[in-house]
Amino acid sequence: MAKSPEDEHPKKAFGWAARDSSGLLSPFKFSRRATGENDVAFKVLYCGMCHSDIHMVKNEWGDSIFPLVPGWEVRFKSSKSDRVGVGCMVDSCRSCDNCKVDLENHCPKMILTYSVKHYDGTITYGGYSDCMVAEERFIVHIPDSLPLDAAAPLLCAGITVYSPMKHYGLDKPGLHVGVVGLGGLGHVAVKFGKAMGLKVTVISTSPNKKEEALKTLGADSFLVSRDQDQLKAAFGTMDGIIDTVSAQHPMMPLFSLLKTDGKIALVGLPEHPLEVPAVGLVKGRKTIGGSMIGGMKETQEMMDFAAKHKVKADIEVIAMDYVNTAVERILKSDVKYRFVIDIGNTLKPPS
């Protein structure tokens, strides 16, 4: 992608950052790194709020670098197009075994969109900000038929559930797949599952999400995970499960829901370790595996699939200064199903 004058690097930037692990965000001024040979600088329009942003601002995974500007579901406008976005990565080595086979997400030198040291020593800052810089390979084209705000969450939530469905073979019409946790990732998993022709069962702690899961999201059935009778009735019925839960939760009931040879694809990243009872895997030859976002080729494939099947996130668009309230609401599972910050219209320069 050739650079134009509008791509010139806007050194001074501003956004909202957490200064420490209290997790509270406030206005912040900073500098963006200089653009390299193949980098593109751009103006941020919308940014989805992933639960990972909360794990990171609270330093729950122990590797946050403060001040920390979160946000990796970024819809932006460049000089060439306003139908573009970046997700969780802004660069990778581009030459390792993973990068060569379009698995940049597993590149040992992959650069996350925020809170890591870039190759030039600068720290990356995410999309809760006015402008960003990304290597051109990490830019995703958003097809015309997808709404620009509701497409933003697909850049992280979308690819995070689409990739394991493909990788673990849970994308074949007629299979019965459970989705645990009906949040940002989970609701998109339900929609992709239905678009792939699956039978989808939601496994949730929130009975109040049942009606909408069935009627609006199109799930085939709904299990309340704390209701032992409901769970027991569904034991041994599922070919696979996508587990999106953000906190510690019992795994044994999930193993029990699987048929022989069933698979659990774990994408949620709870702060504390999960307990995996061996007997749950051994009986019925079951498998548990993980998955982290997806490579860039697959991310574009996911976006095109979403456009073709009219899959988009259900969002609540918020102003930048609502972000701390939004964090509290996400922690109470009180969002249907993704907050998207209207950065373009509501982020004001700090005074």
Ligand code: NAP
């Ligand atoms: P989210 O919108 O907060 O959804 C998480 C859902 O998990 C909640 O809506 C809730 O669903 C359920 N849940 C929450 N606490 C629970 C508990 N104590 N026990 C059982 N269920 C509980 O979060 P998200 O943005 O979808 O992210 C989900 C997780 O995936 C996070 O840990 C995030 O960091 C991780 N993630 C991983 C990747 C990756 O590449 N692997 C990428 C993005 C995010 P119900 O109300 O239906 O129970």
Ligand code: ZN
């Ligand atoms: Zn690499």
